[in-house]
Amino acid sequence: xxxxxxxxxxxxxxxxxxxxxxxxxxxxxxxxxxxxxxxxxxxxxxxxxxxxxxxxxxxxxxxxxxxxxxxxxxxxxxxxxxxxxxxxxxxxxxxxxxxxxxxxxxxxxxxxxxxxxxxxxxxxxxxxxxxxxxxxxxxxxxxxxxxxxxxxxxxxxxxxxxxxxxxxxxxxxxxxxxxxxxxxxxxxxxxxxxxxxxxxxxxxxxxxxxxxxxxxxxxxxxxxxxxxxx
Amino acid sequence: xxxxxxxxxxxxxxxxxxxxxxxxxxxxxxxxxxxxxxxxxxxxxxxxxxxxxxxxxxxxxxxxxxxxxxxxxxxxxxxxxxxxxxxxxxxxxxxxxxxxxxxxxxxxxxxxxxxxxxxxxxxxxxxxxxxxxxxxxxxxxxxxxxxxxxxxxxxxxxxxxxxxxxxxxxxxxxxxxxxxxxxxxxxxxxxxxxxxxxxxxxxxxxxxxxxxxxxxxxxxxxxxxxxxxxxxxxxxxxxxxxxxxxxxxxxxxx
Numbered sequence: 484x485x486x487x488x489x490x491x492x493x494x495x496x497x498x499x500x501x502x503x504x505x506x507x508x509x510x511x512x513x514x515x516x517x518x519x520x521x522x523x524x525x526x527x528x529x530x531x532x533x534x535x536x537x538x539x540x541x542x543x544x545x546x547x548x549x550x551x552x553x554x555x556x557x558x559x560x561x562x563x564x565x566x567x568x569x570x571x572x573x574x575x576x577x578x579x580x581x582x583x584x585x586x587x588x589x590x591x592x593x594x595x596x597x598x599x600x601x602x603x604x605x606x607x608x609x610x611x612x613x614x615x616x617x618x619x620x621x622x623x624x625x626x627x628x629x630x631x632x633x634x635x636x637x638x639x640x641x642x643x644x645x646x647x648x649x650x651x652x653x654x655x656x657x658x659x660x661x662x663x664x665x666x667x668x669x670x671x672x673x674x675x676x677x678x679x680x681x682x683x684x685x686x687x688x689x690x691x692x693x694x695x696x697x698x699x700x701x702x703x704x705x706x707x708x709x710x711x712x713x
Numbered sequence: 714x715x716x717x718x719x720x721x722x723x724x725x726x727x728x729x730x731x732x733x734x735x736x737x738x739x740x741x742x743x744x745x746x747x748x749x750x751x752x753x754x755x756x757x758x759x760x761x762x763x764x765x766x767x768x769x770x771x772x773x774x775x776x777x778x779x780x781x782x783x784x785x786x787x788x789x790x791x792x793x794x795x796x797x798x799x800x801x802x803x804x805x806x807x808x809x810x811x812x813x814x815x816x817x818x819x820x821x822x823x824x825x826x827x828x829x830x831x832x833x834x835x836x837x838x839x840x841x842x843x844x845x846x847x848x849x850x851x852x853x854x855x856x857x858x859x860x861x862x863x864x865x866x867x868x869x870x871x872x873x874x875x876x877x878x879x880x881x882x883x884x885x886x887x888x889x890x891x892x893x894x895x896x897x898x899x900x901x902x903x904x905x906x907x908x909x910x911x912x913x914x915x916x917x918x919x920x921x922x923x924x925x926x927x928x929x930x931x932x933x934x935x936x937x938x939x940x941x942x943x944x945x946x947x948x949x950x951x952x953x954x955x956x957x958x959x960x961x962x963x964x965x966x967x
Contacts, residue, residue: 544927545923545927547884547930548884548888548926548927548929548930548931549888549923549926549927550888550889550890550891550892550902550926551888551891552891552892552894552902553891553902553905553919553922553923553926556902556905556906556919557919557923560909560915560919651782651783651784651785652784654784654786654787655784655786655892657786657895658894658895665784665786665787665790669790672794678794678795678798679794679795679798679799682787682790682791682794682795683791683795685787686783686787686788686791689782689783689784689787690778690779690782690783693781693782693783694778694782697782
């Protein structure tokens with residue numbers, strides 16, 4: 484291994500960028516999917532639906548107690564079996580590492596988003612539910628028009644901070660040999676024996692993105708705060 | 714179906730259960746050592762973030778920005794792959810030749826503890842900033858040095874305030890130990906994967922490891938809850954002193 488070689492970074496840059504695009508794609512899928520499913524989980528718990536609420540609680544506790552790598556391993560193994568059972572196929576249906584990653588991040592992040600949203604739901608004064616009821620609103624309308632808009636706005640800085648952690652966590656798909664930013668860096672590092680250049684570049688890219696995103700969250704927090712709750 | 718954990722491993726007289734126990738040992742060892750270092754550095758850096766000396770505050774801010782914003786797996790790679798290349802040759806070679814599992818454990822410990830320290834530091838800072846300004850002013854008026862202000866007045870209160878949020882960091886450090894498998898440490902998740910590869914009993918291998926992680930999380934929760942109660946001070950709003958409830962009293966407030 485020679486001295487620090489900037490040209491090796493330049494040569495690998497398009498490949499790294501491609502990897503970064505996958506990391507961002509996975510972040511967006513995990514964010515959107517996790518937010519929808521997580522909101523559902525939070526509502527089920529908040530409304531204390533019979534049967535569903537304890538299941539949601541158990542699901543959230545389980546997901547939050549085990550490491551993401553373990554969850555990735557689980558789904559990599561389980562999804563083909565679930566698909567076999569669901570489609571009636573005679574053998575497990577392999578879905579590959581990329582789909583495993585999309586599904587795992589959606590289901591895993593949902594547990595974290597759910598707890599954030601649930602905390603927001605708890606902060607809504609009871610009077611709002613009573614007032615909505617007095618106005619003749621259905622439960623669905625109450626949550627959709629009155630409660631959730633406030634909750635999502637209130638917890639959005641925490642949701643975004645969690646999403647930055649989600650972006651960092653996408654690097655763990657390394658264990659499935661996916662070519663995300665870290666995977667791309669690792670592949671070039673081993674092929675060209677450029678460990679120092681590749682891993683430092685990956686580290687700097689992650690740091691710049693996460694740092695910039697945190698600053699943006701801080702700005703949003705002050706600018707879009709609901710005045711009375713600021 | 715038989716329990717594969719109690720079977721003897723191929724070419725050896727251990728049982729698969731022993732692998733799992735050994736993995737659990739490294740998981741707890743890494744989490745405990747990493748947690749202590751992270752707490753020590755986190756308290757120092759978090760205090761420094763609120764220092765009135767600009768230079769110290771900026772340096773602490775820089776630490777947090779760097780170590781919080783690089784994924785923990787990348788940090789472990791830096792300590793494992795990159796550090797030995799940057800060290801003087803003899804030192805780097807010695808570092809690479811550390812006997813297993815220390816060759817993986819040491820870089821994993823660096824990565825995990827410095828990352829967690831940055832997160833703890835932000836909470837310590839938040840805790841200190843949550844205190845009224847008068848606390849610092851009063852301590853200074855009593856003639857305390859800056860160090861004494863932190864050690865005797867600010868930190869004892871701030872640390873109590875952040876106790877609940879520290880719980881999730883402790884849980885986090887246990888979960889993040891699994892990242893060390895990527896640099897070759899045979900901790901709990903790695904052992905589960907290995908048992909799966911040897912026996913193809915995936916449900917048993919991953920299931921038992923998952924069960925152990927759940928129990929670890931419960932244990933962490935119980936210990937932190939106990940610590941919180943143990944160190945709570947009456948009148949601080951954090952105290953969990955059982956009070957006889959009287960009818961018509963306002964709802965429970967933690």
